[in-house]
Amino acid sequence: MPEVKKMTSSRRHQLKSLMLQIAASWIEQEKEDIAGMKEAYIAENCPPPDLSGNQAALMEICRKLHAAIDKIDESRYDAESKVQKTDLEIEDLKLKVIELAGVKKPALKKVRMSADAMLQALLGGKHKVTMDLRANLKQVKKEVKEEPTEAVGDWRKNIEDKADRKKMFETS
Numbered sequence: 421m422p423e424v425k426k427m428t429s430s431r432r433h434q435l436k437s438l439m440l441q442i443a444a445s446w447i448e449q450e451k452e453d454i455a456g457m458k459e460a461y462i463a464e465n466c467p468p469p470d471l472s473g474n475q476a477a478l479m480e481i482c483r484k485l486h487a488a489i490d491k492i493d494e495s496r497y498d499a500e501s502k503v504q505k506t507d508l509e510i511e512d513l514k515l516k517v518i519e520l521a522g523v524k525k526p527a528l529k530k531v532r533m534s535a536d537a538m539l540q541a542l543l544g545g546k547h548k549v550t551m552d553l554r555a556n557l558k559q560v561k562k563e564v565k566e567e568p569t570e571a572v573g574d575w576r577k578n579i580e581d582k583a584d585r586k587k588m589f590e591t592s
Contacts, residue, residue, distance in 0.1 A: 469481055533541075
């Protein structure tokens, strides 16, 4: 592969200024062409007014010119108002699109990380914090409920006592 030589800054600057000069001459030529096209259009479509004649004829020519100017101004105003109206509609539609799309929240990724790793990520590497969640839990001792043994007793005796109570309610 052949070695590519770097361009010196002076050469780069010279080429840049040359390009700018060429572009400036093109812009000047374009302006001259546009001015020539305007003059040709005016000469073709707007013949010079015939100013020979009496004052009444000149007044009539002025009235016609004013009427033509008024029509052109009306059509220009109508076109401008239509453009403004459509621009407003476009802005409203853009806002509606933004509202409908809303701010999309990225999907959360499932990350397997221990509590210690999470704390280290949040607090930074310099903090040495260990978080053993199981050590912080309260120790609960199971209490054994001791039912009175005399209440358990003989179940036949219990039934006889209840039968005696039932008889008390029935007799009264």
